[in-house]
Amino acid sequence: MANMSSSVCMETPHAHGHAHGHTHNYNPTPGRDFPLQIDSCVNPVLDYSAQMERYRSFATFYKNSTAAAAPFPQTAKIARIATPLFPSARLSAMPPWPCDNAMLWGRKPAAVNVNGPHTHRTGMSRAEPVNMHMSGKHIPQDSALPMGADNFLSPLAAEQCRGLPVTGADCMNRLKCPPSVPPGEADRGGTFGGMPPLGGLSLPPGVIVMTTLHSGAGSSGVTMSDSAFQIANVAADCQHSGSSCSGSPAALNGNANGSCSSASSNGSGAAKRKRKRCGVCAPCRRLINCGVCSSCRNRKTGHQICKFRKCEELKKKPGSTMERAPSAGAADTFRWFF
């Protein structure tokens, strides 16, 4: 599970207590570092080109290296290629914050189990599925809005809502947490307690959300990715099975294969259901195949996704996630989502 923690660790240098020992050299300077990250988000085409160029360089490099006397082992290739592109991402093993380039530059997203047409959740108006921000009507505003001082969240809002049962606007509103929200409500609906206020550090809301998810859930042995996966699976399975099950944290104690109790009791049929990518882990967020790994090179016969895009959750055994019962802290963490 250490790899999960490292792969989804999006903690900011000040968002946690450095309990895990490593030190961050990154000291965000508002007004200096932030625009750098903004660039990476508002210019997805540039990011894509950069990544493609990087992959190509890797491929060329390793191709030449293989011909040389000391070829690189596959693990070394993987370790090198898997290194995040962005400086800040090297600290977190993820992009500075999750910009859905796939959405921004038009690639159709992989079907992830974030939700479906309906997820049986009540008490929240949701006119569209979460991935509704993939629709064209969101793309222009997401990708073309100037990054004004007050609307820097706008291009991010849709992505921050990936996997969340809220609309992009709703998500953004929650993340902004206007001052009119009472402090108590802010913890519950706007942001998390124990988190640095958004205004103090110019960080994308997604980073902060995941920071809390990590720090809160991780302490109980449940990583953010695990929990998000479970939530997503609950939603997805409700959609597929047609049975009614709530998305409440209590439901997360259920089958990690994404089966509600009714479905899991059906026997092998539900167990055979293919799992879907969580859509939130670093590999799921990777947009392009490396073209170098064995899966890419052997795509015709291997039928496998690029090793660097293989969902962290799917790498685990199907039953591994349910061995860790979500703690109350994890439940509190995800109260925000529902």
Place this chain on the structure above:
DNA sequence: GGCTACGTTCGA
């Protein structure tokens, strides 16, 4: 029906 990719099997 084609494509992608998850799950399983099997060999090294």
Place this chain on the structure above:
DNA sequence: TCGAACGTAGCC
């Protein structure tokens, strides 16, 4: 134990 190959589910 790991990775390649295969079957096939899921999606379009």
